[in-house]
Amino acid sequence: MITKRGWGRAALGAVGLTLGGGLAVAALPALTALARVEHGQWELKAIGSNDATRTLCITDPRVLIHYGHDVGQCQHSVITNDTNTTTLHYACRGSHGQTTVKVATPRSFNLETQGIINGAPFEDEYEARLVGSCTPAKPR
DSSP, X not given: OOOOXXXXXXXXXHHOOOOTTOHHHHTSOOOHHHHTSOOEEEEEEETTOOOOOEEEEESSGGGGGXXXXXXXXXXXXXXXXXXXEEEEEEEETTEEEEEEEEEEETTEEEEEEEEEXXXXXXXXXXXXXXXXXXXXXXXX
């Protein structure tokens, strides 16, 4: 049984979401539901948790496929690809899992992700809503 873990929430807050190698994701077919997600600043709230809401700048919704961890070379299987739902199974070095994005509107979606990363199970669910344009990073 996979238990609910805060790994995904911690990773989002600490490192954000990136495509990492990116090239593995680029080879996927058009993902209809993900294509509906507007680009911009999003708030993600963990369902069933009192954790603080996180913000995320989404410029390429495909980053949601490998939510919470960097990707290298991965194999993908598209399970569902329709107007409202994209579900993919993936296997990467050191991790595998399944992610489902259910798009209610281009400004609202739910994200469900579960799997194994470096031998540890994870399972997280989020509600997301668009709050505006991405905020430029502050110079260090």
